[in-house]
Amino acid sequence: MHLRLFLPELPFLFVFIMTVHDFIQQITSELGFAPTSDQQQAMEVFGHFLADRRQDVVMIMRGSAGTGKTSVAGAMVRTLRRLGQKLTLMAPTGRAAKVFSLKSGLPAATIHRRIYREKAYQGLDGQFVINNNLYHSMLFVVDESSMISTLTADNGFGSGSLLDDLIRYVYSGQNCRLLLLGDSAQLPPVGEEEAPALSADVLAGYGLSVYQTDLNEVVRQKSESGILWNATSLRALITHEEATHLPVIRFSGFADVVRMPGNELIESLASSYSEVGVDDTIVITRSNKRANIYNEGIRRTVLDREERLSSGDLVMVVRNNYYWTEREARQLKEGEQLPLTFLANGDVARVQRVRNIRDLYGFTFADVWLVFPDYDGYEMQVTVILDSLSTEAPALTREQSEQLYQRVMEDYADLTTKSARVKALRDDPLFNAVQIKFAYAVTCHKAQGGQWSHVYLDQGYMTDDMLTPDYIHWLYTAFTRATAKLFLVNWPKEQCDVWED
Structure with missing residues (x-):
């Protein structure tokens, strides 16, 4: 079929005429290998x-994992860029945007950074409104779209529904x-x-x-990757409503899926930190309480850190914070722009220095x-509240927040x-202290939204009667965070x- 790519008023894609068939051939050439039937259909x-x-x-x-979605999407956007099409790449989190950028070879930013602008600073409850979309004939491409919610999560942003606001903006x-990329087998919002x-x-x-x-x-070799083989099996279970037993994981024949006894964990983590680095190793748990226990043990036993917070520590922001980026923005010269609009829940940072503990x-x-x-x-000086490091809740509890207020x-x-x-409260640096946990x-x-070379997965105590679709989504998502080695x-x-034994 020789449909032509065009724009109703002005050409959407190109200033010249090209058939869909010719366009697909160019994507295939950019892909660099013969596409599967699924990939051909996608193009x-x-x-x-x-x-x-x-x-x-x-x-x-x-x-899903191993189907070549990232490769096909990368070939699509690189072909469009080469042909002169305007593109904006986005993802729900900073880490996901970085991964998308590395895999596509093009710059990507968070959805929040692209579609919102600050209206009025109001301390912990900063107000951001939807930006004016001044673009013409722009294709917006969003990766990790399974993370985008319709539920009102933060009234500080537009309508509170990220999907509503994204569509309204585009x-x-x-x-x-808008082109939305994602894996429906992953955890939903x-x-x-x-x-x-x-x-x-x-x-x-x-x-x-x-x-x-x-x-x-699946196009990546399942026979060579235990991570992919097991992830593919887990994906099949998601639609199998009659599953009554917890999934059996295949270890035999694979070097990249390892059963890890608890008494060997400390030594193995130390080896991972030495081999691939702390930044490229993660432990995934089912609860904040369990994550706290791991973080405390890792800092004390593996990293030999005794202070409550030390230089070199890896931390994660656990509640959106607008105060410190607003303060930083006031110090910028004209034309300069911060790389992050606000400190977002889930942003990871490394501690450079710690001063003035009080x-x-x-x-x-x-x-x-x-x-x-x-x-x-990007480096930024902030004040943090250390109590959030140890709370079993995702951030400070309601009672703690009320006490501080x-x-x-x-x-x-x-x-x-x-x-x-x-x-005065809105301008108070302690009231606006950044809430963090170890990462x-x-x-x-x-x-x-992130990936690590070495992933350690602790699912905790599970029985057959605890089997739910949510658990399978959780397990699949955790498995697919690992790119080289998965330790269970x-x-x-x-x-x-x-x-x-």
């Missing part, structure tokens, strides 16, 4: 998506459109039963005409210099008006294909 759907005369069209490309531009951004029905509900394609055929208001604070590896190594407000009791007290061990939701910690005998 054809992509060509027809770009050739569609209608304004409000969207495309979903779903693909389609408010002149002849812009917290509180959702499915990944809404990968659902054709959900997107059609926005009044969009939906193109969709699925990559199911106890105030019943909490402990410290001034630290943080380096953010996912944002080109009341104690800080007492310092401003002499101010005569409520508005003056509120302003050596994290929950699977926190790990989503204290894995039960019942879930092993072979057992050696």
Whole structure:
């Protein structure tokens, strides 16, 4: 078929005429190998998506581990860039954006950085509104779209629904459109039963005409990769409603999936840190409590750190914070721009220096210099609250936050008006201290969007009657975080294909 790529008013793709067939041939050439039937179908759907005369069209490309989704998407965007098409690459988190950029060879940013702008700073509850989309004929490509939620998670951003705001932003531009990439077998956003951004029905509900394609055929060699072999088996279980037993993991014949007894864990982690580095090793757990136990043990036993927070520590921001980026922005010269709009829940940083540890208001604070590896190594000085390191909740508890609020407000009791007290609170660096946890061990939701060479997975105690689709999604997501080696910690005998004492 010789559909031609065009734009209703001006050419959407190119200033010259090209058939869809010719376009697909160029993508295939960029791909560098013969595509599978699934990949060929994906390229054809992509060509027809770009050739569609209608304004409000969207495309979903779903693909699980090993199906070549990343390779095909990379070939698509590189072909478009070479042909002169304007592209904007995005992902839900800084780490996911960095991975997308490395794999595509093109710059990528977080969705929040692209689609929001700050309206008014309001302390812990900064207000960001949807940016004006001034682009014309721009193709927006979003990776890791399974992480995009429709639920109101943070009222500080637009409507509070990231998917609503993303669609509103993209389609408010002149002849812009959206390509969503993702893996529907991964964990859906917290509180959702499915990944809404990968659902054709959900997107059609926005009044969009939906193109969709699925990559199911595994092209990486399952016979060589235990990680991929087991991930593919887990993916099949997600749609198997009659599964009644916990999945059995295949270890035999694979060197990259290792059963790790607890008494060998410390030595193995030390070896991983030496072999691939602390930054490229992660422990994934099912709870914040378990992650805290791991972080404490790793710091004390493997890294030999006794201080509450030390130079060199790897930490993760666990609650959105707007105060410190706003303060940093005020010091910029005209034309300069921060690489991060705000400190986002899930952002990882390395501690450069720790100074001025002090106890105030019943909490402990410290001034630290943080380096953010996912944002080109940007360094920022902030004040952190150390109490969040040990809480079993995802961040400070409601009671702790209320206590901090009341104690800080007492310092401003002499101010005569409520508005003056509120302003003082918003400008108070301790009230706005960054909440952090150590990032050596994290929950699977926190790990989503990232990949590490060595992954240690501790699923904790599980029985057959605890088997749910959520557990399989969790296990699949955790498995696919590993790129070289997966260590299954204290894995039960019942879930092993072979057992050696």
